[in-house]
Amino acid sequence: MEITLNGKSVPVQGEATVLEVARREGIWIPTLCHHPGLPPYGACRLCIVEVKAGGRQGLTASCTLPPAEGLVVETDSPRVRERRKVLVQLLLAVVRDAPEIRELARRLGVxxxxxxxxxxxxxxxxxGLCVRVCETAGNSAIGFAFRGSQRRVSPPFGKAAADCIGCRACAKVCPTGAVRFEQAGDRLTGEPWQADLQVARCTSCGRPLAARLLLDFARKKVVCSDFEGLCPACRRRKVARSVKRRG
Ligand code: SF4
Ligand code: FES
Structure with a gap:
C-alpha cells in the first residue's frame, strides 16, 4: 500500500498510523500525548494533519489515523500550522514553565x-500518558476523575495512591514535569499521587535499590525467577564472578 505524504508517494511498511509512516520518512510532526509503547489516545491534537483525499477530508490527528490506499495527507499545510499554533498558545497559557512545551512553542514559532x-x-x-503507562506497565494506580474544567488525573477517590508501586514510569513520560518522585533514605514519595513507599536495599551491598512493592511486583510479573534483590552493580559483579569461574 502507498499513501501520499506532502506530495510524495511513500510505501506503508506495516505501520498502524500515518504518524508512524511520517516518522519513518523523517517528517517532523509534533506530539505530546503519543508514546510509541502505549495505545494512542488522541488528546493533545498537536499531531493534526490535513487529509486532502482518500479519506474524510479535513484536519485530523495523525496518531490515530490509519493509512489507507490513496490517502493524500499534508503534514505542514497553512491550516495545520495555524491550528498547531493556537493549540500551543493554549498550552503555554496553562503550563508556560514546562521546558517541553516551551521547546514546542519555539519550534512552532509561538x-x-x-x-x-x-x-x-x-x-x-x-x-493521559501517565494513566496509560500506569495501566500498561504499572499497577493501574491512577485514572481520570471528574469532567470539564474539573477533569484531572488522580488515584481513586482523590486519596493517597494505595496501588502505586513506585515504578516512576508516570514521572518519566509526563511532558510537563507535573509528576515528581523523591527518594529520601528509606522512603520514596510521589506527587501529586501522595504516594509514600518503603525503599528496599540491595541484599548484598545495602544501598537503596527500589520501592519494595516494585520489587515484589517484578518478582510476580517479570520473568526473573532468580531475582535476588541485587542492585545493578552487585548483579554485574555476580555475573562477572560466575563467568570467571566457568572460564
Ligand atoms: S500528569 Fe503529566 S503525564 Fe499525566 S496527564 Fe498530566 S501532563 Fe499528562
Ligand atoms: S499526539 Fe496527541 S493527539 Fe496525536
Missing amino acids: EKAPFKPPEEKRECILC
Missing part, C-alpha cells in the same frame, strides 16, 4: 500565549 492563564495554577495538560 512566542507568547495571548490567552489568560487559569486562576488555579496547573501543571497537568491531561495528556
